[in-house]
Amino acid sequence: MARIIGGVTSSHIPAVGNAIANNQTQEPYWKRFFDGYKPAQAWLREKKPDVAIVVYNDHGLNFFLDKIPTFALGCADVYHNADEGWALKPVAPFKGDAQFSWHIAESLVSQEFDICTCQDMKVDHGFVNPIRALYGTHDVWPVTTIPLAVNTVQHPVPTAQRCYKLGQALRQAIESYTEDLSVVVFGTGGLSHQLQGERAGLIDVEFDLDCMDKIANDPLWMTRFSNADLMRRAGTEGIETIMWLVMRGTLQSNVKVIHKHYHAPISNTGAGVLVLENYG
């Protein structure tokens, strides 16, 4: 049976990909941010999960505003990165696992999560950059991936509570798959930031640190926030943090906190890395 070994969180900001591509990770501005990934990288090297389910939001590469699914699951054997308008060189394609994806889709729908299934899905920086930060850049990626896109771009976006419940349903979906696979779930994006409007530049360090502690040890705390309250505290783009709850929902109630790293500011955000491990 497939089993979930744990969950990892990561920022997915474009600047992370640029810093890696331009070999800037040891420059003073970036060093502490990237050094804080090393324990997470070591954990992944040791545990060697077969599959990473990456929870992220699309920023206008695969989806346009004509059709915005609230939740969308990649159901393909390969996922391509592409130009998002900035003329950056796309990274190597990612290997998927269509059979596993379709099982997850069937299980989620049977649990009343009526997700959108995608057989052709381009993956943008939201998906790519956490993988690069956690595994380095590769021509052949060392892990099979399944993208799970959450709409955090065009409101109405799902609530924190709904994301947590999706995670719980995803756990059941994964654990009911008959193949012997080890699975890790990445919750990406966040933490507090606002890119738009006169309020741009918002970062709330104390709220970010609360979120990290609570998501690890008391995730229901975060499910009680409305999206309006989350945006008030964490900024309009900080709403992405709801995706961490999808990851958290896939794990046991009590988890082992392997690693907890916070840095601010990085680009326009507060950034957090959590490594949470399920018990035996």
Next chain:
Amino acid sequence: MSWIKHDYDDIPGTYVFDGKHAHGAYPLNKLLFSLNDATNRESFERDPAAYCDTHGVSGSYKELVLEKDFLGMLRAGANIYYLAKMAVPRGVSVQAAGARFQGISTQEFQAKLLAKGDGLAQRLAMREGFWNG
């Protein structure tokens, strides 16, 4: 017919991208989305006004595009991630755009961001278990 009010409407300096914004600015966002394609970026660069015309962006929306008025476009309903597809290739980073939204220089905006990290080590030390805390 009217747009209903939301409890996020009173967040200052904030334009939550919802139906009200997405509806009116649909052609503008479609134009911005088209800039994912390098050939389209070249066409837009060559003749922005003609590009607006062929993409159904007219009136006040077209004026905002031609003036590269990023705050104006945002207020008119452009999505910030889509706006970045126009801004970034023109040398306007997201931070530079943020500075424009506030009417300050990019350096001032960046200094304000950096100040958010003041005292980080002490803050982390007051909590349990943070790496390098």
